[in-house]
Amino acid sequence: MALTLDDVRRVAQLARLRQNDAQAQAMLEELNRIFALIGEMQAVDTSAVAAMSHPRDVAQRLRPDRVTETDRRDALLALAPLSEAGLYLVPKVIE
Amino acid sequence: MTWETVIGLEVHVQLSTRSKIFSGAATAFGAEPNTQACEVDVALPGVLPVLNAAVVEKAVRFGLAVGSTINRRSIFARKNYFYPDLPKGYQISQYEIPVVQHGSIDIVLGDVTKTVRLTRAHLEEDAGKSLHEDFHGMSGIDLNRAGTPLLEIVSEPDMRSAAEAVAYAKALHALVRWLDICDGNMQEGSFRMDANVSVRPAGASALGTRCEIKNLNSFRFLERAIDYEVKRQIDLIAAGGSVRQETRLYDPERDETRAMRSKEDAHDYRYFPDPDLLPLEISEAFLAELGASMPELPAQKRERFTTEYALSAYDANLLTASRELADYFERAAAGLTGQGPKLAANWINGALAAKLNEAAADIGASTITPRALRALIERIADGTVSSKIARDVFDAMWAGEGDADSIIERRGLRQISDxxxxxxxxxxxxxxxxxxxxxxxxxxxxxxxxxxxxxxxxxxxxxxxxxxxxxxxxxxx
Structure with missing residues (x-):
């Protein structure tokens, strides 16, 4: 399977990446090489192998339902470019 | 042409935990903005999510209650989209393998019981909240809600009318409260519904194109939004048009649904397994322990009330609307014989329900204890007062004038049987x-x-x- 330039533009848009034509062309070639590798891996017969969702074969550790974090709002808000009235300020986006 | 309506619901149930699904920040409602959003919730680089055990327990309890398959191994996925109240740029959810699959819920409409099948119930985190009031033309973001645990319960498209959808939603609402996994507070957003609605010519087997109505937070709005949407779709097709698959919002003020302004590719979420989280494994021992601690469920209690107390299906259904109400009835009926339990049911579903309704309160707010109601019923049963006079005694009890015997004596209400x-x-x-x-x-x-x-x-x-x-x-x- 090979990607087209349109696929690359669409993925870039979904990922909020701006690319010029030369960058998109270069990205297309790089992605197509990755897809070739994926194609090779998909050719391997894995019918007898259980699916693996994580490279480490252990289960998720759980934590007890306790509130352990205290209010650090001021320190965290200070990291943001803009804040007011205890809120992070961002350009207006209304869906 | 006659049309058939096809409805499936997706309900976001907020699980009632103290801390968030992946962090130790508090989930209490109504706190000052961003005071309950820690480093994990605001997605600082390098933080890692750690799953809350209570969230898993509550999801499994739900699955056990509706006869689901509990997947012994489920995985978390990233659902990618960009929105300012989602700081990571993805929501942690479950996609391919959810913790709960299949199962069903019975709904009662009049004398008819219908089974609604469930597709799945998966765990995910909630997003934050955007405030669009005037901050110099910008939006304010409150991340207190980010990371609040949700169980998204997805039904099969088994409902055929708005009334059935409402009955299902109410049954689900009652069940999650019964199981004590959600507080059910709809004003605070603890129980939010999305309705997938389509129409097809009666008798057709293929489904029509559906629209999803998002974020309905009351049963009344659910009913009205579906009614409006069904009519819109039928009118559209009857006029030679066709329904476009889209997400719509219900506007209660205008009583209509409107297409959400969203790009066509908005639903390309590019799910993939979250490498920050290991697979969730549920052990046999954990399942057995939870199974043993399950309360008697509404359907079981309904069945028992009809056999043990000889109540009608109607009365039993009303009395099992909540666990508190069912408990009240059983305490009131304790020790009563013959027609006693039936009388208790009548008084609770009649006079007491009317008083509570008037006061817009639930059974917990009753000024008459179950024991006090039982004492009144005993006086009716032994002929001390007639049913009619008992109503006056009941009103006096509700008003706090004392117990049945003292009111009967003080007011000289004893029935003349001499x-x-x-x-x-x-x-x-x-x-x-x-x-x-x-x-x-x-x-x-x-x-x-x-x-x-x-x-x-x-x-x-x-x-x-x-x-x-x-x-x-x-x-x-």
Whole structure:
């Protein structure tokens, strides 16, 4: 399977990446090489192998339902470019 | 042409935990903005999510209650989209393998019971909240809600009317509260519904194109949004058009649904397994432990109420609307025999429900304890007061005037069952109502009831109606 330039533009848009034509062309070639590798891996017969969702074969550790974090709002808000009235300020986006 | 409506619901149930699904920040409602959003919730680089055990327990309890398959191994996925109240740029959810799969919920509509199948229930985190008031043309972001645990419960498209959708939503709402996994507070967003609605010609087997109506937070809006949407789709098709698959919002003020302004690719979420989280494994021991601690479920209790207390299906259904109400009934009915439990059900579903309704309160706010109600029912059963007088006693009890016995004594409401006293009353009434006595003797049956009424009136309602009947009939023949 090979990607087209349109696929690359669409993925870039979904990922909020701006690319010029030369960058998109270069990205297309790089992605197509990755897809070739994926194609090779998909050719391997894995019918007898259980699916693996994580490279480490252990289960998720759980934590007890306790509130352990205290209010650090001021320190965290200070990291943001803009804040007011205890809120992070961002350009207006209304869906 | 006749049309068939097809509805499936997706319900976001906020799980009632103290801390968030992947962090130790508090989930309490109504805190000052961003005071319950820690480093994990605001997605600082390098932080890692750690799953809350209570979230898993509550999801599994739900699965057990609806006869689901509990997947022993489920995985978390990233659902990617950009929005300012989602700081990571993805929501942690479950995609391919959710913790709960299949199962069903029975809904009762009148005399008909219908089974709605469930597709799945998966765990995910909630997003933050955007405030679009005027911050110099910008939006304010409150991340207190970010990371709040949600169980998204997805039904099959098994409902055929808005009424069925509402019945399902109500049954689900009652169940999650019954299981104590969600507080069910709809104003605070603890139970939010999305409805997938389509129409097709009656008899067709293929589904029509569906629209998803998002974020309905009341049963009334759910019903109205579906009614509007069904009509819109039918009108559109009847006019030669076709339904476009899209997400719509319901506007309660205009009572209509509107297409959300969103790009066509908005739903390309590019799910992939979250490398920050290992697979969730549920052990046999954990399942067995939870299974053993499950409460009696509404359907089981309904069944038991009809057999153990000889209640009608209707009464049993009303009494199992909540665990608190069912418990109230069982405490009130404890030790009552014969018609006692049926009387208790009638008083709870009738007079008490009316008082609570008037006060817009639930059973927890009843000023009459189950034991006090039982004492009143015992006085009806042993003939101390008539059902009619008992209503006055009940009102006085509700108003806080004391227990049934003291009110009956203080107000002199004891039913007159003394034969001699009743005979005298009947004789007085016969003497004073010659015309009606003559009517009755001339064959007018109605006149008899009028005379009974006179005796009851003369006794201020305290005469035993059955005895009055007997005495009057004897004296008039």
């Amino acid at each position: 034969g001699g006293a009743l005979e005298r009353l009947v004789e007085e009434v016969i003497a004073a109502n010659g015309a009606q006595v003559a009517d009755y003797r001339a064959g007018k049956a109605k006149a008899f009831n009028a005379l009974v009424g006179q005796v009851m009136k003369a006794s201020k309602g305290k005469a035993n109606p059955q005895q009055v009947n007997d005495i009057l009939r004897r004296k008039l023949t």
